[in-house]
Amino acid sequence: MPKTLYLVRHAKSDWDNALADFNRPLNKRGFRDAPEMGRRFKARHALPDQIICSPAKRAFQTLEHLDLGVPHIRFEESIYEASTETLFRIIQSLENSIDSAMLIGHNPAMTWLASHLTHTVIANLPTCAIVALELPSNQWNEIGETPLKLLYLDYPKKTD
16 A cells, blocks of 8 residues: 655744744744645545654644644654755654654755655745655655655645
């Protein structure tokens, strides 16, 4: 059975304060966009078996406001300021009993990862974008060996 991977860039964050980058919260647009993207995601009748999220405040708040109700959530410190290789290792370490997983993180790594995995040029994932990918394997450790199928790319300003 193929695996499904969802990549999420955190929602729009607040740059108008003197907090350290790790502690920056979402701004008004982020608090508006995350619930909308959660509704769109749930409308596709797909929820991940596992969510792995950066512990940075804006990523955590994005997770909360997506409101997916997924019970298996893991916070992974290494997602913050991660390289593509670090994100690869996180995904490759998933248990094969997990059929679908969501990774919530930051740019530029999320854009680079989506581009690399699909062998497609993705210039920039907008804030709160959700990328759905299919791994044509039942083994997470095979990620990166062949291109993943891009199932969809959705983001708050996208209109279909």
